[in-house]
Amino acid sequence: MLAPPRVWWKPLGRLEKTWLYIALAWCVFLTAMMPLWFIYGKQNVPVESYRTTPEQHQKATEAFAAKYKVGEETALKIPVVAPPPGDIYMYGKTWSWYPILKLKKGQTYRLHLSSLDLQHGFSLQPSNLNFMVLPHYDYVITLTPSSSGTYSVVCNEYCFVGHHLMVGKIVVQD
Amino acid sequence: MAVASIPMDKQAATFRTCPVTTFKVDLAAEKLIIANAVAAVVFLAIGGIFSLLIGLTRVPAIHLLPANWFYRSVTGHGLDMLVVWIVFFEIAGLIFGTAIMLNARVVAPKFGWFNFGLMLVGALIVNVMVLIGDESAVMFTAYVPLKAPPLFYLGIILFAVGALLAVIMSFVNVVVAKREGKLNGSLPLVVFGLITAAILAIYTLLNGALAYVPAFLYSLEVIPSPDAALYRNLMWGFGHPAQQVNLAAMVAVWYALAWITTGANPINEKFSRVAFILYLFFINLGSAHHLLVDPGLSFGFKATNTSYGMYLAVLGSLIHAFSIPAAVEVALRKQGHRQGLLGWLRNAPWKEPGFGGMVVSMVMFGWIGGVTGVVIGTEQLNMIVHNTLRVPGHFHATVVGGTTTAFMALTYYLIPLVFRRELKFKNVASWQPYVFGLGMLLVAIGFIATGLQGVSRRHWDISFAQAAFPSAIPGTVDLTLAIAGIGVVIAFIGGGMYLWVVLASVFTGKKTEANALMLITPMWSQPKIADEEAEHLQPRGTFALVIVYLFFFAAYYLSNWWLLGGRVWGIR
Numbered sequence: 005m006l007a008p009p010r011v012w013w014k015p016l017g018r019l020e021k022t023w024l025y026i027a028l029a030w031c032v033f034l035t036a037m038m039p040l041w042f043i044y045g046k047q048n049v050p051v052e053s054y055r056t057t058p059e060q061h062q063k064a065t066e067a068f069a070a071k072y073k074v075g076e077e078t079a080l081k082i083p084v085v086a087p088p089p090g091d092i093y094m095y096g097k098t099w100s101w102y103p104i105l106k107l108k109k110g111q112t113y114r115l116h117l118s119s120l121d122l123q124h125g126f127s128l129q130p131s132n133l134n135f136m137v138l139p140h141y142d143y144v145i146t147l148t149p150s151s152s153g154t155y156s157v158v159c160n161e162y163c164f165v166g167h168h169l170m171v172g173k174i175v176v177q178d
Numbered sequence: 179m180a181v182a183s184i185p186m187d188k189q190a191a192t193f194r195t196c197p198v199t200t201f202k203v204d205l206a207a208e209k210l211i212i213a214n215a216v217a218a219v220v221f222l223a224i225g226g227i228f229s230l231l232i233g234l235t236r237v238p239a240i241h242l243l244p245a246n247w248f249y250r251s252v253t254g255h256g257l258d259m260l261v262v263w264i265v266f267f268e269i270a271g272l273i274f275g276t277a278i279m280l281n282a283r284v285v286a287p288k289f290g291w292f293n294f295g296l297m298l299v300g301a302l303i304v305n306v307m308v309l310i311g312d313e314s315a316v317m318f319t320a321y322v323p324l325k326a327p328p329l330f331y332l333g334i335i336l337f338a339v340g341a342l343l344a345v346i347m348s349f350v351n352v353v354v355a356k357r358e359g360k361l362n363g364s365l366p367l368v369v370f371g372l373i374t375a376a377i378l379a380i381y382t383l384l385n386g387a388l389a390y391v392p393a394f395l396y397s398l399e400v401i402p403s404p405d406a407a408l409y410r411n412l413m414w415g416f417g418h419p420a421q422q423v424n425l426a427a428m429v430a431v432w433y434a435l436a437w438i439t440t441g442a443n444p445i446n447e448k449f450s451r452v453a454f455i456l457y458l459f460f461i462n463l464g465s466a467h468h469l470l471v472d473p474g475l476s477f478g479f480k481a482t483n484t485s486y487g488m489y490l491a492v493l494g495s496l497i498h499a500f501s502i503p504a505a506v507e508v509a510l511r512k513q514g515h516r517q518g519l520l521g522w523l524r525n526a527p528w529k530e531p532g533f534g535g536m537v538v539s540m541v542m543f544g545w546i547g548g549v550t551g552v553v554i555g556t557e558q559l560n561m562i563v564h565n566t567l568r569v570p571g572h573f574h575a576t577v578v579g580g581t582t583t584a585f586m587a588l589t590y591y592l593i594p595l596v597f598r599r600e601l602k603f604k605n606v607a608s609w610q611p612y613v614f615g616l617g618m619l620l621v622a623i624g625f626i627a628t629g630l631q632g633v634s635r636r637h638w639d640i641s642f643a644q645a646a647f648p649s650a651i652p653g654t655v656d657l658t659l660a661i662a663g664i665g666v667v668i669a670f671i672g673g674g675m676y677l678w679v680v681l682a683s684v685f686t687g688k689k690t691e692a693n694a695l696m697l698i699t700p701m702w703s704q705p706k707i708a709d710e711e712a713e714h715l716q717p718r719g720t721f722a723l724v725i726v727y728l729f730f731f732a733a734y735y736l737s738n739w740w741l742l743g744g745r746v747w748g749i750r
Contacts, residue, residue: 005279005366005367005368005433005434005437005438006366006437006443007362007363007364007365007366008363008364008366008367008444008447009363010363010364012364012447012448012451013447013448014446014447014448016446016448016449017445017446017716018716019504019716019717019718019720019721020445020446020449020500020501020504022721023496023497023500023721023724024449024497026725026728027493027496027497027500027728028493030489030496030728030731030732031488031489031490031492031493031496032488034485034489034492034552034556034735035485035488035489037556037739038481038485038556038557038558039481041558041739042477042481042557042558045558045742045743046743046748046749047558047561047742047743047746047747047748047749048477048558048749048750049470049471049477049480049557049558049560049561049749050749050750051475051476051477053473053474078646078647080646082646100646112748117473121323122321122323122324123321123322123323123324123406123410125564125565125634127565127566127632127634128747129632129649129650129651130631130632130650130651130652131745131746131747132562132566132630132631132632132746133561133562133746133747133749134471134560134561134562134563134564134565134566135471135561135564136410136471136472136473136564138406138407138410138472138473138474139323139406140405140406141406141407141473141474142473143473145749146749146750147747147748147749147750148747148748148749149747150747150748151747154650155650156642156647156648156649156650158632158634158637158642158649160564160565160566160634160635160636160637161321161565162249162316162317162319162321162324162636163324164249164315164316164324165245165246165249165312165315167249167636167637167638168245168637168638168639168640168642168644168645169642169644169645169646170645171642171645171646171647171648171649172646172647173647
């Protein structure tokens with residue numbers, strides 16, 4: 005509150021200096037964790053992405069769904085698709101995900117994600133993995149399911165008043 | 179030079195001398211402070227009503243609002259609390275810091291009123307738009323290609339322009355104070371911190387213009403939708419640094435409250451000032467916190483920006499986390515409270531709302547908000563956090579438990595000093611920070627625990643009863659959301675206590691000149707100490723506290739890596 009004396013550039017006390025070094029060391033550790041995990045960790049944020057258009061992504065996804073379709077679900081007749089390992093496609097639009105994916109545990113897939121309209125969020129539950137899905141961006145997520153079961157894809161980026169209706173499905177088989 | 183046009187020779191200002199602080203108070207500055215502070219409190223009340231409605235909707239057992247009103251309320255709550263209340267209060271604080279605390283005048287009072295008018299009109303437009311239709315239920319973020327009516331964006335832009343001009347006026351105040359010989363040597367640390375916040379605000383508001391003006395034009399159908407990813411970057415160049423403005427202002431308020439309630443002076447001005455400078459240089463990189471799982475950006479970009487270079491802004495906060503309690507400890511030790519490691523803390527003025535508010539604010543901000551923030555902002559860890567309820571859990575600890583609590587605590591001292599009214603219901607004021615803090619603690623913990631189980635933020639119905647498929651959300655979220663719901667009610671009561679004391683004092687309090695700085699506890703006295711370096715005056719208790727804090731930090735941080743590494747699918 006009070007103006008300091010004319011010269012306030014004074015050496016730090018013993019405890020201040022010790023805390024400063026400890027805090028700095030902690031900051032260096034926090035910084036180092038990210039590149040270390042990037043090199044050695046098994047879960048890293050995907051960086052592969054391409055420009056696309058809603059039309060282009062919709063066409064690619066529908067062609068992919070037609071090729072590997074094994075059934076249909078819900079009143080909207082969303083196709084259930086069982087693809088081999090490799091490139092797989094999904095899109096979000098208000099307020100649904102297309103298609104339903106049937107994957108195999110331990111296999112590696114390259115999931116191409118994009119949106120046909122607004123910004124959406126890909127939230128895989130219950131394993132709790134979250135990615136942004138933006139229009140005009142093809143986000144490639146290379147994933148290897150390590151457990152089987154039925155997973156839901158919840159949209160977790162607000163996409164207007166029907167936001168809570170937007171749920172999709174991924175099934176992982178042994 | 180631009181300032182040459184300011185009439186330096188004819189001082190129109192009239193001053194009074196404050197009997198308590200001996201500050202020379204420009205009456206025009208005082209009126210502006212009162213207007214901005216009252217507007218702040220009014221919008222806090224509106225946002226508070228939204229918060230209760232939202233909180234009770236999120237408890238599955240109650241589920242109060244219908245879907246569209248829930249989304250409208252979240253939009254209104256976000257804008258009123260995160261922007262309107264806090265920025266109005268900060269403008270009041272900036273005028274206080276750059277005029278009254280320097281014994282100087284507000285350079286252009288009419289310009290100040292013009293800015294106030296712009297902000298008020300902007301804030302009213304946004305609130306009306308949110309209340310009259312679902313079209314404006316686009317959230318605080320208003321992510322394009324989502325489109326609200328043009329007036330919604332116009333309201334935000336008017337508010338931001340008003341705030342920007344008010345910030346610029348505060349700089350001119352300091353320059354003119356210096357030229358008129360009111361200011362010799364360095365600024366007081368509190369003003370230094372407020373000016374740090376103001377400089378950050380300039381960058382922040384310019385980013386806001388870059389995001390909201392194209393969105394406004396898009397809404398008018400003048401241009402096609404801006405690129406979604408670029409908008410996110412610019413929007414968070416506004417949204418995140420806006421919270422860093424709050425951070426810098428809040429830390430300045432902590433230093434002020436520490437002095438007001440215990441007579442604490444910074445143990446080392448250099449230490450504290452360098453910490454503010456670290457904020458200035460590094461904290462704006464934090465907008466990347468919101469882009470960590472976005473397409474289109476590289477690991478290098480994300481890791482560099484999200485870590486503020488090398489967590490150097492975090493280092494700034496860690497410095498303040500030591501230097502403020504240390505200043506309080508040294509002051510109390512000098513006053514004779516030297517028993518053991520923490521005897522000073524036992525003898526601190528806990529009944530004084532400024533002290534209680536400062537402690538609650540520091541604990542909520544540092545222990546809950548800061549620690550969870552670093553975890554959320556770690557590139558890989560963000561994958562298990564992004565857009566879950568853990569994010570609101572984090573920022574309710576920082577912005578509400580931290581900034582809002584500190585600003586509330588400061589208000590009590592402005593009432594006798596600036597409004598020149600006697601503070602009423604002092605006992606209520608004494609308890610208010612603890613009630614509000616407890617509520618926000620439960621909200622933060624409830625949200626974080628719910629988010630850990632995968633529940634998203636901003637969902638009206640987490641059971642997805644009307645969706646195509648059910649979602650596998652564990653039943654335990656009913657418990658954690660109930661904890662958050664109880665917290666909302668307690669915090670609402672705490673907020674109500676604040677409004678009660680403030681409004682009752684301002685409108686019905688006895689008109690009187692202030693006669694003491696402290697409101698409840700007897701005034702501290704600064705004894706003369708010959709040996710400043712004496713061992714029994716060293717802040718050993720604070721050192722022990724920050725070490726315990728660091729262990730807590732490390733435990734939470736490392737357990738999140740364990741969560742990511744042990745339970746999640748392989749992702750590249």
